[in-house]
Amino acid sequence: MQILVTGAAGYIGSHVVKQLLEQTDYKIVIIDNLSTGFDSTIETLKSLDTTKSRIKFYNQDLSNWSEIEKIFEENCIKEIIHFAAFSQVAESMKNPIKYYSNNTINTTNLINIATKYGVKKFIFSSTAAVYGEVSSENIPIKESLITNPINPYGSSKLFSESIIKDVASIKNDFKYIILRYFNVAGADLDGKVGECHNPETHLIPLVIKTALGKRESIKIFGDDYDTPDGTCIRDYIHVCDLADAHIEALKYLDTNESDTFNCGYGYGYSVKEVVEMVKKVSNVEFKIEIEKRRVGDPAVLISDNTKIKTKMNWTPKYNDLELICKTALEWEKRI
Ligand SMILES: NC(=O)c1ccc[n+]([C@@H]2O[C@H](COP(=O)([O-])OP(=O)(O)OC[C@H]3O[C@@H](n4cnc5c(N)ncnc54)[C@H](O)[C@@H]3O)[C@@H](O)[C@H]2O)c1
Structure with a gap:
């Protein structure tokens, strides 16, 4: 059975491929144009494949539609996990076309080819950003x-x-799971793969880089929110638990219908709590600067994860901020 994983040279996709290698028999076709991912990550994943025959990597851009179609002709792809996208919020506000082209148009084309070649399962990386600014009475979301x-x-x-749902509504044999990730963090416990965004915009790697002296200070945007310590609260999910949700999603579709699930722990930590935890695990004091609030940063974003835990039987194993920060720290020391 061949599964296509797009964007596997990146942060989350690489963790999922590692778990696919460890926990399943899938042969894995990877498409990645290395725009924000790394060739070295592909090499690491290949080195983890003890059979040396389960990973096939195509350095290809999803916008090269005819080349993508050739990959479907050459392989027997019946399942897809689609990570490839751009994901910098600030950049998307400056250059929306870049985001709609890659994240929406390329996804549309991938679904078009997928249905033409009889793909049965489509797992899609979505985000809590689809909810926008959520008022306190709707937390957890x-x-x-x-x-x-x-x-x-x-x-x-x-x-x-919407496109995935509309296509599934007219193609009975095309099923999907949409996973809406909250704040993904941490790294593989074996230290083989981890987070590497450029520029980095996520809080935990930024604080860790500060603790390791790679940055001079960490900026906290707003300490006057209506939260216990005045800083924003977010729901941090360990990347290995998130990877596991993808494996569970594939199994779930064997006997269940398409659906959408939040991926988070249903609990939040404040920015100050994260900073304190990084100080604890690194044993380093560093400079903190309090800045004004940023536009569009809601005070609290926490998932309601009841649905994924009950319907999909997903059981988080790494729901521990200390472990998240420790694994992220160990990874950051290596890169
Ligand atoms: N990291 C998070 O906290 C987070 C939160 C919510 C949702 N997501 C979503 O999860 C997915 C993975 O995020 P990530 O943090 O691993 O990002 P990442 O940038 O590390 O990985 C994305 C990968 O996709 C590849 N890619 C991008 N455009 C491509 C194209 N046109 N053709 C081929 N390859 C392409 C990149 O080279 C990269 O390897 C994205 O869809 C993102 O929107 C991430």
């Missing part, structure tokens, strides 16, 4: 909450969600 993205990144993902 349920999947049924009305979606209202406030930036092109969130909109580009929400359009893709």
Whole structure:
């Protein structure tokens, strides 16, 4: 059985491929144009394949539609996990076309080819950004909450969600799972793969880089929010638990219908709590600068994860901020 994983040279996709190698028999076709991912990650994944025959890598851009179709002709792809996308919110506000082109148009084309070649399962990386600014009475956020993205990144993902659902509604044999990730963090416990975005915009790697002296200080945007310590609260999910949700999603579709699930722990930590945890695990004091609030940063974003835990039987194993920060620290020391 061949599964296509797009974007596997990146952060989350590489963790999922590692778990596919460890926990399943899939032969894995990877498409990645290395725009934000790394050739070295592909080499690491190949080195973890003890059979040396389970990974086939195509350095290809999803916008090269005829080349993508050739990959489907050459392989027998019946399942897809689609990570490839751009995901910098600020960049999406400056260059929306870049985001709609890659995240929505390329996804549309991939679905078009997928249905032509008889793909049965499509797992899609979506984001909590589809919910937009959520008022406190809607926290924790349920999947049924009305979606209202406030930036092109969130909109580009929400359009893709609609396209996937519309296609599935007319193709009985095409099933999907949409996973809406909250704040993904941490690294593989074996230290083989980890997070590497450029520029990095996520809090935990930024604080860790500061602890390791790779940055001079960490900026906290707003300490006057209506939260216990005044800083924003987010739901951090360990990347290995998130990877496991993808494996569970593939199994779930064997006997269940298409659906959308939040991926988070249903619990949040404040920015100050994250900073304190990084100080604890690194044993380093570093400079903190308090800045004004950023536009569009809601005070609290926490998932309601009841649906994925009950319906999909997903059981998180690494729901521990200390472990998340330790694994991220160990990874950051290596790179
Ligand atoms: N990291 C997070 O916290 C987070 C949160 C919510 C959703 N997501 C979503 O999860 C997915 C993976 O995120 P990530 O953090 O691993 O990002 P990443 O940038 O590390 O990985 C994305 C990968 O896709 C590849 N890619 C991008 N455009 C491509 C194209 N046109 N053709 C071929 N390959 C292409 C990149 O080279 C990269 O290897 C994305 O869809 C992102 O929107 C991430």
